[in-house]
Amino acid sequence: MLPKPTFERLKLYHRLLLDVEEEYVSSETIAKLLKIQPEQVRKDLSYLRTTGKPKVGYKVEELKKELDELFGIKRETAVVIVGAGRLGSALANYQGFRKYGIEVVAIFDNDPQKIGQFVSDLVVLPLKDLKRVVKRFNVEIGVICVPKESAQEVANLLVACGIKGIWNFAPIELEVPEDVLIVNEDITQSLLTLKHLLNRRRGR
Amino acid sequence: MLPKPTFERLKLYHRLLLDVEEEYVSSETIAKLLKIQPEQVRKDLSYLRTTGKPKVGYKVEELKKELDELFGIKRETAVVIVGAGRLGSALANYQGFRKYGIEVVAIFDNDPQKIGQFVSDLVVLPLKDLKRVVKRFNVEIGVICVPKESAQEVANLLVACGIKGIWNFAPIELEVPEDVLIVNEDITQSLLTLKHLLNRRRGR
Ligand SMILES: NC(=O)c1ccc[n+]([C@@H]2O[C@H](COP(=O)([O-])OP(=O)(O)OC[C@H]3O[C@@H](n4cnc5c(N)ncnc54)[C@H](O)[C@@H]3O)[C@@H](O)[C@H]2O)c1
Ligand SMILES: NC(=O)c1ccc[n+]([C@@H]2O[C@H](COP(=O)([O-])OP(=O)(O)OC[C@H]3O[C@@H](n4cnc5c(N)ncnc54)[C@H](O)[C@@H]3O)[C@@H](O)[C@H]2O)c1
Incomplete structure (x- = not known):
């Protein structure tokens, strides 16, 4: 190890x-x-x-x-994104994932105005299709890009669909069963570090 | 400490x-x-x-x-974003920064089609205005949201304008003077961790 x-x-x-x-x-x-x-x-x-x-x-x-x-780069990993807002759309469009063998196969939202729209080459799907898509593409990772108030509910849904890995962008701690892996990506945490280091330099 | x-x-x-x-x-x-x-x-x-x-x-x-x-939350910190693409626009629109005393005061790009457009309530500015804006708003942090091929050139520009903190989203190591702080945010690194952990679980 x-x-x-x-x-x-x-x-x-x-x-x-x-x-x-x-x-x-x-x-x-x-x-x-x-x-x-x-x-x-x-x-x-x-x-x-x-x-x-x-x-x-x-x-x-x-x-x-x-x-x-070591990183399993050559093994294709299917990923779904829940939340077709600003961050979810930026991630769905990101070509940089390809070189790591990551493929975004679907994106979901609960807003009727967004469902049926295109984000990159993907059609925004309603949540009721999540289970079917996870099974069909053998999806391993679910990406949470919804507001923090809805994040736990979305995590429960992903777990119920059999997802084993969650990449969480919502600024909140999620409760999931032991066998589900979570990586939290609260990018505001780095901004706090930068702010703190700049503060200390100026001797505040 | x-x-x-x-x-x-x-x-x-x-x-x-x-x-x-x-x-x-x-x-x-x-x-x-x-x-x-x-x-x-x-x-x-x-x-x-x-x-x-x-x-x-x-x-x-x-x-x-x-x-x-400790984190200097109450002290307003002015931030500029360079690169008004997918990620830069998502960050410019993000309301979550306000509660950490972070204010995005301007967004820049070098694409003539983007300059003059609106992202959130900000007009996309050309790079030639960077120095004037950094001085006027006493900007402390520059956020790099350009492709990795342009990231070093943008970092040099920010440093020349007197910026002391850089938040870098491009997947590349930047060279800057000793007195400039850099926090790298290559979010694909977390995806690699998740992929590796899932790989190990499946006993590959
Ligand atoms: N945008 C950023 O730069 C940024 C930065 C840091 C953290 N975040 C975090 O990322 C998350 C997304 O941020 P954003 O800026 O994209 O927000 P956003 O409001 O632009 O998008 C959120 C999307 O989630 C959808 N949604 C809400 N509840 C849902 C549910 N129960 N099921 C499915 N879809 C649902 C909404 O319809 C919307 O399309 C938030 O938790 C935010 O705190 C965003
Ligand atoms: N979108 C994502 O989800 C994501 C995820 C991880 C990392 N990144 C990284 O973030 C950066 C931005 O990604 P993106 O998806 O927003 O790309 P993008 O192509 O959508 O946007 C890049 C923007 O930068 C501008 N630009 C290019 N060179 C410039 C220069 N010299 N000066 C000023 N502006 C310049 C372009 O005109 C464009 O508007 C990249 O380095 C990418 O690797 C993005």
Whole structure:
């Protein structure tokens, strides 16, 4: 089992490698880009099978392939979005998910004005179709983009449909059964960090 | 100086308190909602001045007030967004920032078709107005919502205008001077975590 900080850094190495064109990459190059120590990079990569050659570095293709396997990049993961508002529509349109093997197969809403409209190439569906779509596309992840007042109710619905992973954008803690994984993405939390750090700098 | 894990949890306590209507709250209540241990909550709150009364708990108003101070919530922070695309528009419209004292004062783009259009109640401005707006509104934070190929160039521009904090949504590491703070928000990183955890569960 990978330590969590190592796992988090391996994700950043994977992202960096998408832009590296050379055949080999050194731990110094990765370390400099991420402003961390080269020993840390070597230690993290020692969890993988790919080894580095002294003075030459790691073979980029081999590292990429092994990290793809670790994150299951090549395995297509079907995702549904609930909430076709501002955030839900931005996510449904986002082409960046493709390179991680993530495909948004459907988007849902409970507002009659939105149902039947197009968001990207998807038609907004009513919630009554959720179960049928989850079964048909073997959907693994449900993305919650509804206001916080409706988020728990939507989580219950996703769980009832057999979804095992929830990506939650609503700023609220959700209650779900033990076997359902939740990743919370309250982006205002980072803004608070930035605000706090700027405050401290000005000596408030 | 607060340890980073404590700081991260205090942000979650602050968010929870927004929805608490009782006069007092116990460490057990907070712990249960966040699925952590009550001792951890008491230890975190011991960094604050507000103390809990045995059997009664912490006075909600006092806790809120002290956490507001810690995060500088009451101090209005002016923010600009560069990139009036899908994500930039969703952020410009987001009313949730107000309760953290964050105000989006302007949004910029380099696409002539977008300049002059309305996003929320803001007119999309050309980049040549960035410096004037940053000075006039004493803007502290610049939000980068442009494609990763333009992100570094936009970061350089924000730094040249005197911005001290950058909230970066583009999936790339940015180079900025030591005195500029960066918080990266590559939301696809969380999707990778979810995908990896689901993979492991299925025993792939
Ligand atoms: N927009 C942002 O930049 C942003 C930033 C941070 C967090 N968030 C969070 O993301 C969530 C969505 O935000 P938004 O700005 O897109 O809001 P929005 O109001 O634009 O969209 C919400 C959508 O959810 C739909 N909806 C409401 N209840 C529903 C239900 N029970 N079932 C199905 N659909 C339902 C609405 O009809 C609407 O289309 C909110 O919880 C918000 O706090 C948004
Ligand atoms: N949409 C999402 O859900 C999402 C999710 C994760 C990450 N991101 C990241 O957020 C960023 C924005 O994504 P998006 O989906 O909103 O893209 P988008 O294409 O909808 O919007 C990008 C906007 O930036 C503008 N732009 C490009 N170069 C510019 C420059 N040099 N100066 C000023 N404006 C410029 C474009 O004209 C466009 O309006 C990207 O880096 C993307 O990888 C988006």
